[in-house]
Amino acid sequence: MSMFSIERALWEIAGSRELAGQFLQDPDSLLGSYQLSDEEQALIKSKDVLAMADQQVSSMLLMLFWMAVSGGDQSLPEYMQRMNTPRQG
Amino acid sequence: MAEIVGGFLLPHDPLIASAPDAPSPEQKKAVMDAFATVSRRIAELKVDTVIVVGDDHYTVFGPHCIPRALIAIGDIEGPAEPWLGLPRLPFQNNQALAQHIMQHGFDNGVDWAIAKDITLDHSTSIPIHYTLSQDSDVKTIPVYINSGVEPVISNRRSYQIGENMRDAINSWQGNERVAIFGTGGLSHWVGMPQMGAVNIEWDKTVLEAIRVGDVEQLIAMTDSDVLEQSGNGALEIKNWITALGFMGDCRGEIIEYQAVHEWVCGCGFVELAVA
Numbered sequence: 001m002s003m004f005s006i007e008r009a010l011w012e013i014a015g016s017r018e019l020a021g022q023f024l025q026d027p028d029s030l031l032g033s034y035q036l037s038d039e040e041q042a043l044i045k046s047k048d049v050l051a052m053a054d055q056q057v058s059s060m061l062l063m064l065f066w067m068a069v070s071g072g073d074q075s076l077p078e079y080m081q082r083m084n085t086p087r088q089g
Numbered sequence: 090m091a092e093i094v095g096g097f098l099l100p101h102d103p104l105i106a107s108a109p110d111a112p113s114p115e116q117k118k119a120v121m122d123a124f125a126t127v128s129r130r131i132a133e134l135k136v137d138t139v140i141v142v143g144d145d146h147y148t149v150f151g152p153h154c155i156p157r158a159l160i161a162i163g164d165i166e167g168p169a170e171p172w173l174g175l176p177r178l179p180f181q182n183n184q185a186l187a188q189h190i191m192q193h194g195f196d197n198g199v200d201w202a203i204a205k206d207i208t209l210d211h212s213t214s215i216p217i218h219y220t221l222s223q224d225s226d227v228k229t230i231p232v233y234i235n236s237g238v239e240p241v242i243s244n245r246r247s248y249q250i251g252e253n254m255r256d257a258i259n260s261w262q263g264n265e266r267v268a269i270f271g272t273g274g275l276s277h278w279v280g281m282p283q284m285g286a287v288n289i290e291w292d293k294t295v296l297e298a299i300r301v302g303d304v305e306q307l308i309a310m311t312d313s314d315v316l317e318q319s320g321n322g323a324l325e326i327k328n329w330i331t332a333l334g335f336m337g338d339c340r341g342e343i344i345e346y347q348a349v350h351e352w353v354c355g356c357g358f359v360e361l362a363v364a
Contacts, residue, residue: 007151007152008152012151015148053281058147058239060146073107073172083282
């Protein structure tokens with residue numbers, strides 16, 4: 001698991017309306033274009049921000065990615081809910 | 090010869106622009122009045138150039154390149170983020186002085202990263218927007234210290250970079266009247282589970298250290314302690330430490346402090362005066 005490659009994908013998606021749109025329409029195709037393992041692709045696709053934070057992905061970047069693919073700042077309450085959801089197991 | 094005539098520490102919270110009415114009217118007024126005080130002091134001190142020290146938030150720079158210390162020597166505009174709701178406008182850069190600071194750094198131990206043409210993020214755009222009017226003749230020199238994205242710069246190095254810039258001003262033959270903005274902080278948790286919390290006690294400890302001129306207390310703070318007690322955003326006191334290094338032996342006069350939960354930030358304003 002490479003935090004670095006995850007951050008690259010998140011950063012590019014967060015900074016591009018076009019890539020954010022591709023992520024929403026066909027995430028497998030978009031994420032397949034990055035040097036990401038199947039596990040990494042699944043993690044990003046799940047938008048499990050807490051799990052990615054556990055992988056040391058920048059929380060600042062996670063929030064930007066979340067807003068880009070989840071409806072902007074109106075979606076922040078759900079982001080916060082996910083970040084504060086107790087971990088399974 | 091150029092002269093250092095002022096220093097200010099102030100927030101760059103993006104929510105001030107994007108969610109201006111989120112806090113109570115009283116808190117909003119207190120923060121806006123503080124920006125106005127800084128603006129007024131800039132005029133009273135006849136400042137013509139402001140060095141604005143901010144930090145990127147994975148907005149301008151990405152995983153491919155994270156500069157540790159960057160100076161903008163050319164064309165500048167901002168803000169980069171459309172969601173701030175502010176118009177993207179060009180800002181005046183004091184290019185000659187910026188290039189002198191760059192060269193002084195190269196010759197004296199700071200290997201600056203350089204921006205020849207850059208769209209600034211909120212960390213530098215917000216302070217400029219709220220303190221300098223569009224028709225102002227005051228020029229800016231944006232500087233980015235990496236206090237925002239791991240691995241962050243050390244407190245000691247931040248201070249040294251401020252000292253290096255001070256030496257650059259003192260060796261400049263122009264007649265500029267220069268001030269510095271250290272921006273960001275105080276406690277806040279950007280994107281972290283605690284986002285919205287404010288550690289008022291920690292914020293006031295920082296402000297008191299600045300008031301009495303004890304910068305070593307700030308430099309001695311470990312990143313891990315700051316992160317744990319006051320969030321990733323609190324590491325932006327490195328921007329403040331850079332400004333304190335620029336000012337040298339100085340004391341702070343607190344202009345305002347507001348713990349604004351709706352803006353997810355402790356908002357502190359300080360004017361620095363050489364002791």
